Amino acid sequence: xxxxxxxxxxxxxxxxxxxxxxxxxxxxxxxxxxxxxxxxxxxxxxxxxxxxxxxxxxxxxxxxxxxxxxxxxxxxxxxxxxxxxxxxxxxxxxxxxxxxxxxxxxxxxxxxxxxxxxxxxxxxxxxxxxxxxxxxxxxxxxxxxxxxxxxxxxxxxxxxxxxxxxxxxxxxxxxxxxxxxxxxxxxxxxxxxxxxxxxxxxxxxxxxxxxxxxxxxxxxxxxxxxxxxxxxxxxxxxxxxxxxxxxxxxxxxxxxxxxxxxxxxxxxxxxxxxxxxxxxxxxxxxxxxxxxxxxxxxxxxxxxxxxxxxxxxxxxxxxxxxxxxxxxxxxxxxxxxxxxxxxxxxxxxxxxxxxxxxxxxxxxxxxxxxxxxxxxxxxxxxxxxxxxxxxxxxxxxxxxxxxxxxxxxxxxxxxxxxxxxxxxxxxxxxxxxxxxxxxxxxxxxxxxxx
Numbered sequence: 001x002x003x004x005x006x007x008x009x010x011x012x013x014x015x016x017x018x019x020x021x022x023x024x025x026x027x028x029x030x031x032x033x034x035x036x037x038x039x040x041x042x043x044x045x046x047x048x049x050x051x052x053x054x055x056x057x058x059x060x061x062x063x064x065x066x067x068x069x070x071x072x073x074x075x076x077x078x079x080x081x082x083x084x085x086x087x088x089x090x091x092x093x094x095x096x097x098x099x100x101x102x103x104x105x106x107x108x109x110x111x112x113x114x115x116x117x118x119x120x121x122x123x124x125x126x127x128x129x130x131x132x133x134x135x136x137x138x139x140x141x142x143x144x145x146x147x148x149x150x151x152x153x154x155x156x157x158x159x160x161x162x163x164x165x166x167x168x169x170x171x172x173x174x175x176x177x178x179x180x181x182x183x184x185x186x187x188x189x190x191x192x193x194x195x196x197x198x199x200x201x202x203x204x205x206x207x208x209x210x211x212x213x214x215x216x217x218x219x220x221x222x223x224x225x226x227x228x229x230x231x232x233x234x235x236x237x238x239x240x241x242x243x244x245x246x247x248x249x250x251x252x253x254x255x256x257x258x259x260x261x262x263x264x265x266x267x268x269x270x271x272x273x274x275x276x277x278x279x280x281x282x283x284x285x286x287x288x289x290x291x292x293x294x295x296x297x298x299x300x301x302x303x304x305x306x307x308x309x310x311x312x313x314x315x316x317x318x319x320x321x322x323x324x325x326x327x328x329x330x331x332x333x334x335x336x337x338x339x340x341x342x343x344x345x346x347x348x349x350x351x352x353x354x355x356x357x358x359x360x361x362x363x364x365x366x367x368x369x370x371x372x373x374x375x376x377x378x379x380x381x382x383x384x385x386x387x388x389x390x391x392x393x394x395x396x397x398x399x400x401x402x403x404x405x406x407x408x409x410x411x412x413x414x415x416x417x418x419x420x421x422x423x424x425x426x427x428x429x430x431x432x433x434x435x436x437x438x439x440x441x442x443x444x445x446x447x448x449x450x
Contacts, residue, residue, distance in 0.1 A: 005098030006119060008043035009089045012036055012105035013056035013076040018229040024059035026105035028233055031240045032264035032283040035227060036062060038108035040069050045112035050096060052089040081197025087186040101176040102200065106227045109239055117217045118176045126181050126212035127204060130174035134221045140170035141201060143216050151214035154201040172224040357383035357401060365390035382417060
């Protein structure tokens with residue numbers, strides 16, 4: 001059977017008042033990614049050729065973000081319910097003939113394969129609805145089946161009788177319809193209800209009244225978790241992290257204390273990587289196989305090569321690149337810099353806007369002075385160079401291959417290959433001075449007490 005074209009309508013017009021935030025609810029992040037971005041990516045991954053985001057007048061930032069991601073946008077104003085919201089997308093989907101999925105910008109954890117199953121259910125049905133079985137069905141609408149997988153009706157909890165309330169299969173809100181039916185059903189919706197709104201769920205009753213089949217598809221409850229407030233947001237984050245940790249360990253990553261490791265949506269991590277407790281992977285991190293990320297390290301926008309060692313208590317900021325076997329130790333910060341293969345900065349250093357050659361050694365307390373208050377400047381350290389402890393490298397500056405700098409030096413000029421750079425005052429020793437000083441001060445203090 002030839003697959004029908006696909007489109008998606010993403011509902012993102014809710015007020016989100018329970019978030020108590022100046023930031024629109026769909027722009028709050030889970031796994032380091034805005035929930036709206038999760039839904040846009042879900043639509044693309046599920047094969048939607050057209051994506052329409054429905055936004056509200058209170059949140060123009062949602063429209064801007066959706067359009068920046070290549071989606072069409074339509075305004076729902078005033079908000080008159082989910083059915084009314086989807087109907088706003090009709091003009092944007094004019095001429096489209098295929099299957100349309102309705103997704104939500106506050107359910108960030110739905111998998112593409114789940115939406116694929118919802119679309120697939122339309123092979124022999126006019127509408128398909130995604131359901132789940134929560135621990136506590138409570139106020140969720142119930143999906144009433146006449147047979148397994150055959151949807152008879154959606155009944156809101158407040159309208160359900162005793163038998164219907166005993167049903168555990170609940171409505172997630174996600175559904176898909178054949179486009180040739182969808183717009184007709186939406187035009188027939190009424191707002192004859194307590195809220196005076198047009199409910200998308202009512203199209204199931206219209207489909208059945210037209211003698212057409214409606215299907216149910218099941219998903220895990222954690223996958224369809226919706227976010228209405230900060231408590232839900234934390235629950236969604238916890239569910240994402242639990243999923244991502246399981247995926248990492250199943251792929252061959254060792255997590256010493258899984259519950260203390262935090263991933264982002266795009267964290268790439270190879271097999272045989274060891275991650276110690278209390279590590280945070282912010283967005284944009286790639287870790288190659290065999291690396292060790294030690295405790296209490298924070299990585300963002302960084303690439304770590306095979307066999308590297310990071311931490312403990314290390315920070316890799318955006319643009320940090322560690323090539324094979326490089327080491328960054330405790331209380332070392334690396335920003336927009338490359339450490340060549342086997343290079344080491346084992347403790348107490350700041351490396352910013354720098355190129356560090358293979359097998360170079362960066363001593364404790366070393367800093368690259370990369371900012372003059374107006375512009376950033378680069379430091380280049382050659383292969384095999386040795387930077388003495390407590391050195392300050394004032395960029396722009398180049399330390400040649402195999403060169404050395406003396407401990408405590410402030411290097412302001414280039415050091416040629418294999419040379420020694422020294423920039424500190426010559427030591428002067430005065431024999432007996434300390435003893436004479438103590439004696440004089442003791443006498444002075446004694447006299448002051450008399």
